[in-house]
Amino acid sequence: MPKCFNLRKGYRMSQQDLADVLRSVDTARGLPNEHYISDDVFEAEKQNVLFNNWSAIGFAKDVPKSGDAMPIDFLGMPLLVLHCKDGAVRVFQNTCRHRGMILVEEKKNIGGGVIRCAYHSWCYAQTGELVTTPHVGGPGHNTHEEIKRDELGLVEINSQVWRDIIFVNISGSAPKFKDYAADVIKRWGEFEGQEIYHAGEDSSFRFDVNCNWKLAVENYCESYHLPWIHPGLNSYSKLEDHYHIEEPGKFSGQGTLAYHPSISNDGQSFPDFKGLSDKWNAGAEYVALYPNVLLAVHRDHVYALILEPKSKERTIEHVALYYTTKEATGPDFANLRQSNKSLWKGVLEEDVFVVEGMQRGRHGVHFDGGKFSPVMDGPTHCFHHWVASQMSDQSLAAQ
Amino acid sequence: MLRNDTKVLERLLLAAHSTGDHVELANLYIRAADLSDASGSVDAACFYLTHAYVFALEQGMDTAKKIHARLVVHGREE
Numbered sequence: 001m002p003k004c005f006n007l008r009k010g011y012r013m014s015q016q017d018l019a020d021v022l023r024s025v026d027t028a029r030g031l032p033n034e035h036y037i038s039d040d041v042f043e044a045e046k047q048n049v050l051f052n053n054w055s056a057i058g059f060a061k062d063v064p065k066s067g068d069a070m071p072i073d074f075l076g077m078p079l080l081v082l083h084c085k086d087g088a089v090r091v092f093q094n095t096c097r098h099r100g101m102i103l104v105e106e107k108k109n110i111g112g113g114v115i116r117c118a119y120h121s122w123c124y125a126q127t128g129e130l131v132t133t134p135h136v137g138g139p140g141h142n143t144h145e146e147i148k149r150d151e152l153g154l155v156e157i158n159s160q161v162w163r164d165i166i167f168v169n170i171s172g173s174a175p176k177f178k179d180y181a182a183d184v185i186k187r188w189g190e191f192e193g194q195e196i197y198h199a200g201e202d203s204s205f206r207f208d209v210n211c212n213w214k215l216a217v218e219n220y221c222e223s224y225h226l227p228w229i230h231p232g233l234n235s236y237s238k239l240e241d242h243y244h245i246e247e248p249g250k251f252s253g254q255g256t257l258a259y260h261p262s263i264s265n266d267g268q269s270f271p272d273f274k275g276l277s278d279k280w281n282a283g284a285e286y287v288a289l290y291p292n293v294l295l296a297v298h299r300d301h302v303y304a305l306i307l308e309p310k311s312k313e314r315t316i317e318h319v320a321l322y323y324t325t326k327e328a329t330g331p332d333f334a335n336l337r338q339s340n341k342s343l344w345k346g347v348l349e350e351d352v353f354v355v356e357g358m359q360r361g362r363h364g365v366h367f368d369g370g371k372f373s374p375v376m377d378g379p380t381h382c383f384h385h386w387v388a389s390q391m392s393d394q395s396l397a398a399q
Numbered sequence: 400m401l402r403n404d405t406k407v408l409e410r411l412l413l414a415a416h417s418t419g420d421h422v423e424l425a426n427l428y429i430r431a432a433d434l435s436d437a438s439g440s441v442d443a444a445c446f447y448l449t450h451a452y453v454f455a456l457e458q459g460m461d462t463a464k465k466i467h468a469r470l471v472v473h474g475r476e477e
Contacts, residue, residue, distance in 0.1 A: 112459030140445030
């Protein structure tokens with residue numbers, strides 16, 4: 001898969017602007033406007049940023065049972081997430097190898113059966129192998145010497161479920177996920193391997209936002225905006241309680257030293273993860289794992305926000321909250337969960353007018369990408385730098 | 400295949416197609432294949448067995464293995 005496409009003339013010009021993004025935060029400019037409002041750049045980013053890396057496409061909680069089959073349209077790429085009868089969650093290209101028909105149109109459960117194409121009934125095992133090709137050699141003749149089933153299985157997409165998030169590398173060109181995400185896995189090693197539990201509807205919500213998906217990443221990364229956009233946090237989590245998280249080329253975000261768990265009026269709180277160090281007593285971290293997943297860890301719950309790019313100026317944000325024990329997802333904790341969901345929904349909703357405002361601002365023809373605060377905007381620049389490096393000619397990125 | 404049996408089966412098959420009852424379709428196509436076999440029509444039997452096989456596979460029915468074996472005997476399946 002080529003690193004860069006034959007970009008059109010207008011975009012080649014902006015390669016010069018990317019050189020400005022790739023400078024250090026002190027002197028860098030932000031990504032050019034084209035990265036937010038141009039169809040050509042949206043298409044180029046689709047390949048170079050989203051398909052060439054490990055992008056999040058959904059949650060495993062949404063395919064809980066063996067045989068659950070969930071079609072996903074990811075930037076026009078038809079995918080099929082399948083909870084197979086061997087227990088694995090696999091992702092296939094949702095396209096029949098015969099005539100290119102979409103295989104699964106709607107979410108359903110296929111039990112222990114095969115995936116049958118509705119057009120000519122070619123059938124695929126849950127592991128992707130082509131099982132039968134009815135009438136392919138004429139009526140009642142299901143074989144033909146030119147139909148080599150072992151060469152015609154479903155195309156499986158590289159996938160990995162981590163923290164219940166389904167990641168895919170569509171191009172197949174990225175390192176293994178465990179290498180790709182090794183640093184964030186290590187950073188949150190105390191949480192790694194601990195079970196997380198989702199409580200269903202009262203632990204999920206979504207926003208349909210009129211902005212390019214990258215703006216949601218950029219806003220999530222930095223704490224600079226907190227006192228202005230989230231004044232409610234000021235009472236217990238002040239700007240000075242926050243620190244930057246920057247792992248160039250991988251992820252960035254922010255941490256707080258003043259996390260206070262939700263406690264009900266009668267003193268109920270969620271159970272904590274096991275064996276955490278003192279760091280997490282009042283610590284919490286919020287990280288954007290590039291390209292499109294926003295993560296949070298607290299001692300008593302975690303959440304993930306998947307950014308689904310729908311177009312250059314529209315994004316759906318899918319949020320799922322997870323708790324530390326099965327008990328915490330039961331009726332005894334329903335009120336506390338509702339309170340926690342309301343808290344996060346309120347906080348994240350406060351960001352909507354900002355990202356939508358930045359999207360509209362990107363139509364300003366004289367906007368030059370913006371000037372970063374060398375002190376406060378490091379995590380955002382870290383993301384811009386990564387995007388620019390994915391989009392640049394290799395020679396430019398190497399500079 | 401007897402004429403009356405054929406008409407009954409056709410009606411049942413159309414009804415099962417109409418309601419999307421694929422387990423029933425697998426069973427009905429096996430009956431159609433059996434009737435064709437009994438009348439000595441291997442091609443017709445294999446046609447019906449093919450349909451029975453597809454729906455049995457789709458529904459994860461144990462009978463898919465038996466249908467597969469019958470098709471293999473006639474050189475119609477791998």
